Amino acid sequence: MVIDNQQNLMLLRWRWLLVAIVYMASLLLGYNFLCQAWQSGREVQWLVVATATMVLFLSIFWWALHHNHRPAEATLLPFLGYGNGMTLARGLCTALLAGFLLAPHPTGGLAWLPAILYTVERLLDYFDGYVARLTGQETKLGTILDMEFDCVGFLLAVLLCIQYGKLPVWYLVLGLARYLFVLGLWLRKQAGNPNAALPPSDHGRMIAGFQTTFVSIVLWPSVSPLITLLASYLFAIPLCYSFGRDWLVVSHVLDPEARLYRTMRQTIKQIFERWLPTVARVVGALLAGWLLWRVEPTFAAYAGQGFAAPWTALAVCWAVAAVLLLLGVLGRFAALALFCLAALDILANGLHWTDNGLLFICTLIVLHLGSGQFALWQPEERWVHMKLGA
Numbered sequence: 001m002v003i004d005n006q007q008n009l010m011l012l013r014w015r016w017l018l019v020a021i022v023y024m025a026s027l028l029l030g031y032n033f034l035c036q037a038w039q040s041g042r043e044v045q046w047l048v049v050a051t052a053t054m055v056l057f058l059s060i061f062w063w064a065l066h067h068n069h070r071p072a073e074a075t076l077l078p079f080l081g082y083g084n085g086m087t088l089a090r091g092l093c094t095a096l097l098a099g100f101l102l103a104p105h106p107t108g109g110l111a112w113l114p115a116i117l118y119t120v121e122r123l124l125d126y127f128d129g130y131v132a133r134l135t136g137q138e139t140k141l142g143t144i145l146d147m148e149f150d151c152v153g154f155l156l157a158v159l160l161c162i163q164y165g166k167l168p169v170w171y172l173v174l175g176l177a178r179y180l181f182v183l184g185l186w187l188r189k190q191a192g193n194p195n196a197a198l199p200p201s202d203h204g205r206m207i208a209g210f211q212t213t214f215v216s217i218v219l220w221p222s223v224s225p226l227i228t229l230l231a232s233y234l235f236a237i238p239l240c241y242s243f244g245r246d247w248l249v250v251s252h253v254l255d256p257e258a259r260l261y262r263t264m265r266q267t268i269k270q271i272f273e274r275w276l277p278t279v280a281r282v283v284g285a286l287l288a289g290w291l292l293w294r295v296e297p298t299f300a301a302y303a304g305q306g307f308a309a310p311w312t313a314l315a316v317c318w319a320v321a322a323v324l325l326l327l328g329v330l331g332r333f334a335a336l337a338l339f340c341l342a343a344l345d346i347l348a349n350g351l352h353w354t355d356n357g358l359l360f361i362c363t364l365i366v367l368h369l370g371s372g373q374f375a376l377w378q379p380e381e382r383w384v385h386m387k388l389g390a
Contacts, residue, residue, distance in 0.1 A: 008076040012065045015080055019061065019088055023054050023095070030096055037110055042103050050099030053152070057091040060148050067140040077139060083132025086124050087145045093121040094153040101156065105164055115219035118157050122216050125150065150212075151178045157215045166218050166228045174211075174236055177243050185250060198246055199256040206384055207238045210368060227343045230351070234364045277331075277365055277372030284362030285326035288338045291345060291355050292318060325366065328375025332384070335366035 027050055034043040068077050068084075080088075097117040100106065106113060129146065132138040158175030161167040173180070185195050214235045218228045248254040254261050292315055321337035324330055342360040351357050371378050 005074075005076045008068075008078040009066060011078040012068055012076070012080070013062075016058070016062055016065060020058050023058065023092055026092055026096070027051060027054060030099070045103055046099035049101050049103075050095050053098035053156070054092075054095040056152070057095060057149065061088070061091075061145065064141050064144045067144055069139055069141075071138065071140060077137070079137075081132060081137030081139070081142075082135055083128045083130075083137055084139065084142050084145065086128035086131060087142055087149060090121045090124045090128065090153070091145070091149050093117045093124070094149060094156060097121070097153070097160070098156050101159055101163065111221040114160055115216070115221065118153065118219055119216045121153055122212055125212075150208075154212055154215065155179075157212075157219060161215060161218045161228070164219075164225075166223070166225045167215075167232050168229060171232055171236065174239055177239065181243060181247065184247065188251065193251075195250045196252050196255075198249055201242070201246075203238075204242055207242050211235060211239055224343075224347055226347060226351075230346075230360065231364065234361065238368055272369055274373040277369040278328075278374060279372075280362040280365040280369075281325050281328060281331060281371060281375075284335065284338060284359055284366065285322045287355055287359040287362065288318060288322035288325070288341060291341065291359060292322075294355070328371040329377045330380060331366055331371030331375055331378060332380050335363040339363035339367065 027047070030050070031043055031047045034046055066076065068080070069075055070077070094117075097114055100114050105111065125146070129138070129142070132142050155175040158167060158171055162169055162172060188195055214231065217223060245254070249256055256262075318337060318341045321334040321341075324334040325338060338359060342356045342363060345356040346360065349356070366372075370381055370384070
């Protein structure tokens with residue numbers, strides 16, 4: 001087995017070289033494209049930062065090659081598999097995205113490039129693990145690459161959003177959350193304090209998914225900073241709660257096996273998974289109806305920007321969404337539609353906490369927590385909570 005592993009590791013190193021060549025070729029193509037688009041010297045800065053990120057990813061990949069085995073086996077696989085190939089493509093997208101750090105905000109069609117790169121990276125992340133499980137090629141290497149590329153990509157995307165004025169500076173703490181958490185564990189260990197094991201989390205993966213999806217949307221040039229800055233406070237709460245609870249557990253402040261902890265956890269779950277979203281559904285539906293009746297929004301501020309969609313069709317769609325939200329039928333999708341209503345009204349008529357602002361909050365609560373109690377039909381919950389392909 002040792003000989004087989006050595007031979008397979010040699011084959012994997014040749015595959016690493018092939019990936020490195022593809023990465024470098026893509027980097028040069030990107031540099032050549034930006035030379036023609038920018039013609040100002042900024043492309044050199046892009047090349048330096050993108051190259052540094054690419055070297056980091058290739059170093060992680062090289063170091064983790066000896067983990068290219070299935071979870072329950074010790075024999076190295078001589079091939080990378082389709083899932084790892086998709087993960088490495090994510091690394092390429094992230095490295096190209098990194099080049100835009102510290103560079104002036106691109107204009108015109110180029111302004112969409114960072115958003116496209118990170119959105120593609122997020123879509124690949126959704127499917128790479130599924131493809132690995134589907135093809136029977138799930139490996140520890142894939143787990144390592146997935147985690148490292150996720151964290152670096154999220155941090156870079158947050159930095160770009162801050163650089164473009166679409167997220168507050170304090171959001172950087174959330175971008176660094178995993179690194180700060182790992183640093184805290186290391187400092188505790190150095191001080192001789194044992195770290196407790198984390199219990200399984202019902203919502204950790206879902207919270208991370210919402211967070212990265214939010215940041216990818218923030219990068220879209222068409223999304224106003226007024227909306228993203230307001231939404232940032234609401235999207236920060238679940239992530240802060242998740243990391244805060246985990247830190248209290250690993251530092252032995254909370255004992256997951258204690259009766260008090262289980263009772264408190266069950267109470268919190270009842271409040272935040274059943275009753276809070278139920279209240280948000282009812283209030284959100286009423287506010288949406290009030291908003292549609294009060295404004296009959298012409299969105300005059302948008303008329304001059306080419307937003308000329310038929311008001312009647314939009315009003316009907318939003319009215320239907322309000323009814324669906326009230327009944328708890330496809331609640332998250334209905335909330336998403338009404339979130340757009342609230343966001344557009346805020347942009348057109350200003351922020352009013354008594355209607356569009358509160359509707360904005362209610363829809364985000366349902367998007368995060370689901371439809372809650374007395375919901376009639378929630379097929380989307382299966383997809384939100386399910387690990388694709390598991």
